[in-house]
Amino acid sequence: MTMRLRLASRPHYRPPGRNNRHISCAYQHVRLPGPMLLPLRLGVMNVLSWLRLAVTLWLLRRAARLAGWLLLAAAAVAAWPVTAVTAVGYTAAWLRGWPAVRLRRTAAEALLVTAVWLFAAALHASGWRTLALIPVRDWQAGWQWHVTAPGLTRTFLLLAPPALPAGLGLAALAWAWRIYAVTAGIRGWTASAPITFDARQWRRQVRTAGGRIAAPGAVPLLARRSRIPVGGTIRTVGHRWRPVFAVPAAACARHMVVVGATGSGKTNLMMRLWAGWFTATLAAARKGGRRPLLVVLDCKGGPDARTKAARTRRLLYGAGARRVAIWPDEARLSLWDLPPRDLAVLLFQMIDSGDGAAAYYADIMQAVLTLAVAAPCGPPRSAAAFLDRLDPRWLRRAWDDGRHPRQAERARAAARHLPDIQLRFATLLNRLGPALDGPGHLADADAWYFILEGTREPSVAEAQALALTELTARAACDPPAEPRAILLAADDYSAVSRRVPISNLYERGRSLGIGVQVSAQSWSGLGSSEDERTRIAATADGGVWVLSTPRPEPLAALAGMRRVLQTAHRLVGATWGDTTTRKGGTTRIERAWVADPELIRRLETGQACYIHRGAATFVQVARPVLSPLSLPVARPSVVLPPPRREPEPGPPPSLDDVLGSPVS
Ligand SMILES: Nc1ncnc2c1ncn2[C@@H]1O[C@H](COP(=O)(O)OP(=O)(O)O)[C@@H](O)[C@H]1O
Numbered sequence: 001m002t003m004r005l006r007l008a009s010r011p012h013y014r015p016p017g018r019n020n021r022h023i024s025c026a027y028q029h030v031r032l033p034g035p036m037l038l039p040l041r042l043g044v045m046n047v048l049s050w051l052r053l054a055v056t057l058w059l060l061r062r063a064a065r066l067a068g069w070l071l072l073a074a075a076a077v078a079a080w081p082v083t084a085v086t087a088v089g090y091t092a093a094w095l096r097g098w099p100a101v102r103l104r105r106t107a108a109e110a111l112l113v114t115a116v117w118l119f120a121a122a123l124h125a126s127g128w129r130t131l132a133l134i135p136v137r138d139w140q141a142g143w144q145w146h147v148t149a150p151g152l153t154r155t156f157l158l159l160a161p162p163a164l165p166a167g168l169g170l171a172a173l174a175w176a177w178r179i180y181a182v183t184a185g186i187r188g189w190t191a192s193a194p195i196t197f198d199a200r201q202w203r204r205q206v207r208t209a210g211g212r213i214a215a216p217g218a219v220p221l222l223a224r225r226s227r228i229p230v231g232g233t234i235r236t237v238g239h240r241w242r243p244v245f246a247v248p249a250a251a252c253a254r255h256m257v258v259v260g261a262t263g264s265g266k267t268n269l270m271m272r273l274w275a276g277w278f279t280a281t282l283a284a285a286r287k288g289g290r291r292p293l294l295v296v297l298d299c300k301g302g303p304d305a306r307t308k309a310a311r312t313r314r315l316l317y318g319a320g321a322r323r324v325a326i327w328p329d330e331a332r333l334s335l336w337d338l339p340p341r342d343l344a345v346l347l348f349q350m351i352d353s354g355d356g357a358a359a360y361y362a363d364i365m366q367a368v369l370t371l372a373v374a375a376p377c378g379p380p381r382s383a384a385a386f387l388d389r390l391d392p393r394w395l396r397r398a399w400d401d402g403r404h405p406r407q408a409e410r411a412r413a414a415a416r417h418l419p420d421i422q423l424r425f426a427t428l429l430n431r432l433g434p435a436l437d438g439p440g441h442l443a444d445a446d447a448w449y450f451i452l453e454g455t456r457e458p459s460v461a462e463a464q465a466l467a468l469t470e471l472t473a474r475a476a477c478d479p480p481a482e483p484r485a486i487l488l489a490a491d492d493y494s495a496v497s498r499r500v501p502i503s504n505l506y507e508r509g510r511s512l513g514i515g516v517q518v519s520a521q522s523w524s525g526l527g528s529s530e531d532e533r534t535r536i537a538a539t540a541d542g543g544v545w546v547l548s549t550p551r552p553e554p555l556a557a558l559a560g561m562r563r564v565l566q567t568a569h570r571l572v573g574a575t576w577g578d579t580t581t582r583k584g585g586t587t588r589i590e591r592a593w594v595a596d597p598e599l600i601r602r603l604e605t606g607q608a609c610y611i612h613r614g615a616a617t618f619v620q621v622a623r624p625v626l627s628p629l630s631l632p633v634a635r636p637s638v639v640l641p642p643p644r645r646e647p648e649p650g651p652p653p654s655l656d657d658v659l660g661s662p663v664s
C-alpha cells in the first residue's frame with residue numbers, strides 16, 4: 001500500500017493513458033470531472049480494493065489458524081492423558097534446564113513399560129485387533145465415568161503405558177523445537193530473547209546440577225565401565241549428555257591439565273580424580289593389572305597443605321589405599337638410590353648454575369659431580385657421604401687406582417674448585433632437609449603426598465620437585481622392581497616450574513608411560529612462552545579442565561567453534577517489525593565457541609569446564625565424601641628405620657695421607 005500511495009503522489013507520475021493496458025475495464029466507465037483528478041481517483045480505488053483484499057486474506061488466514069488451533073485443542077482434550085504427560089514433561093524440562101535428549105531417553109525407557117503392558121494384555125486378548133482396541137476401550141470408558149478425581153486417575157492409570165512414552169516423546173519434540181527456535185532467533189518476543197533464554201536456562205541447569213550432587217550416593221568414587229564420576233552436568237556441547245558427568249579412568253592415565261584461579265576448586269577436583277583413578281586401577285590390579293602408585297606433588301605448600309594431605313589420605317583410604325605416605329612429615333625417600341649417572345645429572349640440575357661466564361664453572365661442577373658420584377667404589381649412600389667426596393684427597397684416592405688415569409687427572413685439575421663446590425652443595429642439601437636422605441622407596445606405599453614449600457622457599461621446592469620427579473621416573477623404569485601403574489599429579493606446579501617446565505614433565509611421562517596431571521593458576525602459569533603453553537594444552541590428551549579464570553580464551557579455543565544459526569530481524573523502532581509473521585528477517589550460519597569463554601569467566605567455586613576432543617562439558621564438581629571409617633592410628637604409613645650409616649668408601653688411607661705428601 002505504501003508503495004502505491006507513494007507512486008500516486010509522485011509529482012512526475014504519469015496517469016494511465018488510453019493506450020495503457022494496465023487500466024481495468026471498470027475504470028474506463030467512470031466519468032471523471034477532469035483529467036487532473038484521474039490519478040487520485042484511481043489511487044483511492046486501488047487502495048480500497050487492496051484493503052478489501054488484504055482484510056479478506058487476513059481473515060482467512062486467521063480463520064485457518066484458529067481452526068488449526070481448535071483442532072489441536074480438541075485433539076489435546078480428547079487424548080488428555082497424553083496431553084497431561086506432555087505438559088508435565090515440557091514444564092519439567094523447562095524448569096530443570098534439561099536438554100531435549102533427556103526427555104527422549106525417558107520416553108524410550110517408558111517404552112519398556114508399554115512392552116510389558118502389551119505382553120500382559122496379549123495374554124488375555126484373543127487377537128491383535130482386540131489388543132489394539134484395548135486403549136480405545138479404556139479411553140471410551142473414561143468418558144463414561146463422571147469427571148471426578150478418582151475417575152480421571154483411574155483412566156489415566158489405565159492409559160498410562162501407551163500415554164507415557166507418547167507424551168514424553170511429544171514433550172521432547174516440543175522442547176527441542178523451543179530451544180532451536182529461541183536460540184536461532186526465530187521465536188521470542190524481543191530481540192534479546194536468545195540471550196535471556198540462555199541465561200535463564202544456565203541458572204536452572206546450575207541449580208539442577210547442584211541438587212543432583214547433593215543427593216547422597218549420587219556421585220560415587222567410581223561408576224560402571226571404569227568411569228570416574230566428577231559431578232552434576234550443567235551443560236554439554238558436543239559430549240553425550242548424562243546427569244552425572246564422568247571421565248574414563250584411562251583419561252587420567254594420560255595427560256591432563258587443570259587451570260583455575262586460586263580458590264576455584266582445582267585441588268578438590270584433582271582429589272576426586274585421584275580417588276577415582278586409584279579405585280579403578282586397584283580394581284584392574286585385582287584382575288591381573290598393575291598395582292596403582294599415586295604420586296602427588298603439592299607444589300604450593302602453605303599452612304593448609306597438611307590438612308589437604310590428611311584429607312587426601314582419608315579419601316584414598318576409602319578408595320582402598322592402605323599406605324599413604326606424607327612427605328616430609330612422616331616418610332622419607334632416598335635420593336642416593338638413583339643410578340650414578342642420573343644422580344650426577346640431577347645434582348647438577350639442582351644447583352642454580354646460571355649461564356654466560358658462569359657456564360665455565362657449570363662445566364667444572366658437572367665434571368666434579370660425575371667424578372664424585374661415579375667413583376669406582378660405588379655411588380654415595382647419603383648426603384654426608386656425598387659431601388665427603390667433594391674433597392681433593394678423597395677424589396684422588398678414589399680414582400688413583402692406576403686404571404683410571406684420565407679421571408685421576410681431572411680430579412687433580414678440579415682440586416682448587418672443590419671447596420667452593422662442596423660449600424654450595426652443603427648449603428643446598430642442608431636446605432633440602434633430611435627427607436631426601438633416606439631411607440625409603442616410592443614402592444613402599446600405595447600413594448605419596450609430597451608437600452613442597454613452593455611459595456615460601458621456591459628454590460628449595462624446585463630442587464625437591466626435580467628430585468621427586470626423577471625418583472618417580474626411576475620407579476617407572478626400574479627393571480627389577482614390580483611394574484606399577486603410576487599417576488604423577490603436580491598441584492600448583494607453576495610454583496616450581498622454573499627449572500623443570502611442564503612440557504619436560506609431560507615428555508618424560510609420555511616416554512615412561514606414566515599419567516601426568518598438572519594444575520596451574522592461569523594460562524601463563526603453564527609455560528614460559530606462548531609456544532610452550534599451546535603445546536602443553538594441545539597435547540593434553542586426557543582433557544583440559546578449566547575452572548574460573550580471567551583469561552580462558554586460549555584454553556577455550558582448544559574446543560574450537562561450532563556452527564549456529566543466527567537470525568537478523570527488521571527492527572521498527574525498538575521492537576521487532578512484523579511480529580505476527582516474522583517475515584523479512586534473514587537467518588545465517590555463524591560460528592560460536594564450543595566452550596564459551598564468557599561462561600568460563602563467570603564459573604563459581606567448584607564449577608569446571610572439561611574440554612576434550614572439540615567438545616565441552618560444564619560440570620558442578622561434587623566434593624568427595626571422606627571415608628567415615630576411622631583410619632588405623634599409631635602406625636606410620638612407612639616405617640622409618642634410623643638413617644643408614646655409610647661405610648667409608650675408597651681404598652684405605654695411605655701413609656702419605658697420614659703424614660702428608662712430600663711432593664704436594
Ligand atoms: N566442588 C566444590 N563444591 C563446593 N566447594 C568447593 C568445591 N571445590 C572447592 N570448594 C571450596 O573452595 C575452596 C578452595 O578449594 P580448592 O580446591 O583448595 O581450590 P584451589 O586448589 O583452586 O585453590 C575450599 O575451601 C573448598 O571448600
Ligand SMILES: [Mg+2]
Nearest residue numbers: 266267491492
Ligand atoms: Mg589448590
